[in-house]
Structures are given as C-alpha cells and as structure tokens.
Amino acid sequence: MSDPFATLGFTRSRLLRHSSEQPEEAVPPRDAPGALAVALVADRVVLKGATALLALGTDLAGIAEATAPIYLGTLAGSPVFAFALPDAPAFEADPYRTLDLRSIATEGAVPPDEMGLLATAKSMLDWHARHGFCARCGTPTAMRAGGFRRECPACGAHHFPRTDPVVIMLVRRGDTCLLGRGAHFREGMYSCLAGFLEPGETIEAAVAREVFEETRVRVAGVRYHASQPWPFPSSLMIGCIAEGLDAAIVTDPAELADARWFDREAVLRMLEGRHPEGIHAPPPMAIAHTLMRAFLDGA
Ligand SMILES: [Zn+2]
Incomplete structure (x- = not known):
C-alpha cells in the first residue's frame, strides 16, 4: 500500500x-x-x-x-x-x-x-486584504510581527490571522460508505460530507450535526484521521471517520443533489476513474480522497 x-x-x-x-x-x-x-x-x-x-x-x-x-x-x-x-x-x-x-x-x-508554504502565503495575504480596519472601532490598522498581527492605533486592539475549521467525514456502515454530491460539484463527482464547525462546538458534535442535517443519518464513534490546510481562503479540513447508525438516507436538497451508500468495489473504481456510471472521486490532493483510501484500507 x-x-x-x-x-x-x-x-x-x-x-x-x-x-x-x-x-x-x-x-x-x-x-x-x-x-x-x-x-x-x-x-x-x-x-x-x-x-x-x-x-x-x-x-x-x-x-x-x-x-x-x-x-x-x-x-x-x-x-x-x-x-x-x-x-x-x-x-x-x-x-x-x-x-x-x-x-x-x-x-x-x-x-x-x-505547497504548505504556499498555503500559508495565500491565507495570510487574503487575511490582510480583508482586515485593514479594526473590527472593534473601525480605525485603519497597521501590520506588525512580519504580518502575523495587526494593531489598532486608536483602541489598541490586536488582531490575529485566523483559521476556520471545517469537518469532513467518511461515514461507513458495514462494508459501505456514505458519499454525496453538492449541486455545484463537477458532473459525476461524489465526495465526503463536510461543513464548518460552529463556535462552541466539538469536532465530534459537528460531524454528527452535519451528517444528520444533510442526510438524516445518525453517527457514532467519530474518530480523527488527518487534517489538511485548505487556503480558499483559510480553512483547516479536519478529516474524520464515523460509524453510520441508519441505512435510510433523506437528503437535504439545499445541501446535496444526491447521497448514496457505496460499496468497496464502487469506491475503488471511483478512485481509479473506472466506475461504469462515470462517477468519480475528488483528486488525490484532496483529503476526501485520503479518507476514501482509508476506508478501503480498513482504517
Ligand atoms: Zn480599534
């Protein structure tokens, strides 16, 4: 492997x-x-x-x-x-x-x-482009610490570049896993479900909430697998694997165009680009791809 x-x-x-x-x-x-x-x-x-x-x-x-x-x-x-x-x-x-x-x-x-260095550069430059003014009092702020802080000359507030956590999860149930496609996805692409963490929420709770909101599938046994900076503009993808408790899927049309349980053979074919329906996975550089590989490897 x-x-x-x-x-x-x-x-x-x-x-x-x-x-x-x-x-x-x-x-x-x-x-x-x-x-x-x-x-x-x-x-x-x-x-x-x-x-x-x-x-x-x-x-x-x-x-x-x-x-x-x-x-x-x-x-x-x-x-x-x-x-x-x-x-x-x-x-x-x-x-x-x-x-x-x-x-x-x-x-x-x-x-x-x-690539890690480019992710840092892209997120940092984007943050400065959008944070020229103090969020507390509206005064123009000044760059400090080589760009890793902005300071307000009027109220003294310090502002720091931020990272926005996103949970992305592979939900498995027996020998199948749950994948969906957003309406904006490229034709034929299915991926892991994902969503932003909300303030005051644990990673485990966010995984359960997002999966339930999008598919009405309840999950348990959420485990962390890997993470990936996603500089569009400043997310951190937190990759998890969870166990699905329900077989029935009811998709939220506002979030997903479709969601299905895929068996191991189908996932392998998606990753290798030879699924008979032309269904495919995100590219190897995306953490969804890594999570799908982990499913096949029995992680
Ligand atoms: Zn201020």
Missing part, C-alpha cells in the same frame, strides 16, 4: 516559521542575502519553471518595492517573504507564468514541500 498522505495537497513544508524562532518582531530586511519570495497576482501564484520560490533580489527587482511583504519564516536559513502584487506583466513571459493555487495542487506544478 502506498503512503496515502504522499499526495495530500498543502500538507508538506520545509518552512521554519518565525513564530518558532527568535522574537516575532525580529523581521529580517528584505535585501538580506539569499532572500526568497513567493508572489501572488490576485489569486494566481507566480511560477518560475517548476518552482514558486523566487529570488527576491533579482526576480522581483523593480517590481515589488512599493509592496509591504509578509515575513513567513526561513528555508534553510534564507528568509522567505510573501507579496501580493497588483499587476505583474513581467510574469506572463518565459520563464515565468502564473497559475491558481488549486491548479498548482492538482497538477503538481511545484515540489510537494512548497
């Missing part, structure tokens, strides 16, 4: 986060020797050949001077900064190109150990 985590997108990183290094305010200068950069143009990442890691001093020379970067940490001792560029025609010609992060993950356009 191959390692099911090997293909899971956004989980691998060599980045040493600066929150685990020296005092968080110690941000190196952007002209530090060997400084690296990742750059986003709107929601597209700048790639140079098969990497998203740019040399700040040369690849971004004359392009990013007016942009305040986020300091992500270090890679083998070199500082890494993330930039949001308003417009970058220089990156539309060889050896550069731009590609959205989902496609980068699906296509494997950069080494897997760059």
Whole structure:
C-alpha cells in the first residue's frame, strides 16, 4: 500500500516559521542575502519553471518595492517573504507564468514541500486584504510581527490571522460508505460530507450535526484521521471517520443533489476513474480522497 498522505495537497513544508524562532518582531530586511519570495497576482501564484520560490533580489527587482511583504519564516536559513502584487506583466513571459493555487495542487506544478508554504502565503495575504480596519472601532490598522498581527492605533486592539475549521467525514456502515454530491460539484463527482464547525462546538458534535442535517443519518464513534490546510481562503479540513447508525438516507436538497451508500468495489473504481456510471472521486490532493483510501484500507 502506498503512503496515502504522499499526495495530500498543502500538507508538506520545509518552512521554519518565525513564530518558532527568535522574537516575532525580529523581521529580517528584505535585501538580506539569499532572500526568497513567493508572489501572488490576485489569486494566481507566480511560477518560475517548476518552482514558486523566487529570488527576491533579482526576480522581483523593480517590481515589488512599493509592496509591504509578509515575513513567513526561513528555508534553510534564507528568509522567505510573501507579496501580493497588483499587476505583474513581467510574469506572463518565459520563464515565468502564473497559475491558481488549486491548479498548482492538482497538477503538481511545484515540489510537494512548497505547497504548505504556499498555503500559508495565500491565507495570510487574503487575511490582510480583508482586515485593514479594526473590527472593534473601525480605525485603519497597521501590520506588525512580519504580518502575523495587526494593531489598532486608536483602541489598541490586536488582531490575529485566523483559521476556520471545517469537518469532513467518511461515514461507513458495514462494508459501505456514505458519499454525496453538492449541486455545484463537477458532473459525476461524489465526495465526503463536510461543513464548518460552529463556535462552541466539538469536532465530534459537528460531524454528527452535519451528517444528520444533510442526510438524516445518525453517527457514532467519530474518530480523527488527518487534517489538511485548505487556503480558499483559510480553512483547516479536519478529516474524520464515523460509524453510520441508519441505512435510510433523506437528503437535504439545499445541501446535496444526491447521497448514496457505496460499496468497496464502487469506491475503488471511483478512485481509479473506472466506475461504469462515470462517477468519480475528488483528486488525490484532496483529503476526501485520503479518507476514501482509508476506508478501503480498513482504517
Ligand atoms: Zn480599534
């Protein structure tokens, strides 16, 4: 059996986060020797050949001077900064190109150990773009700690980048598992059920609530399996496996176009893209795929 985590997108990183290094305010200068950069143009990442890691001093020379970067940490001792560029025609010609992060993950356009770093960069840049004002008093806030905090000069409030937890679960019952398709899914794709955790809710309760809301199936024995950053813009997918107590499915049409119990043979065919009805699973980079593999492996 191959390692099911090997293909899971956004989980691998060599980045040493600066929150685990020296005092968080110690941000190196952007002209530090060997400084690296990742750059986003709107929601597209700048790639140079098969990497998203740019040399700040040369690849971004004359392009990013007016942009305040986020300091992500270090890679083998070199500082890494993330930039949001308003417009970058220089990156539309060889050896550069731009590609959205989902496609980068699906296509494997950069080494897997760059994906965790890109997830951090994308979520951080998005948070700053949407949090320029104090949530308490409305005053414009200022970036601190290399971008890992914003401070309000009027009321003194500190604001921190957030991660939004989502539960995603494979519900099994005997030799079958419950998969559904949302109305917005690509044609033929079935996946694990999922939903946002609500404030004050445990992971176990959220799994049970979401499954019941969407299918009227009750669950027990919720167990954590694996997690995956999902930077669209800042979710953490918490992958669980649970035991279904009811066979009958009543789908909520507001949430799902369909939901069914699939046996092991059907799941295997979905993962391998050879289901006779053309039904298929999410790609290997998605945690739903990992959960479906775990079901087949008897996890
Ligand atoms: Zn304030």
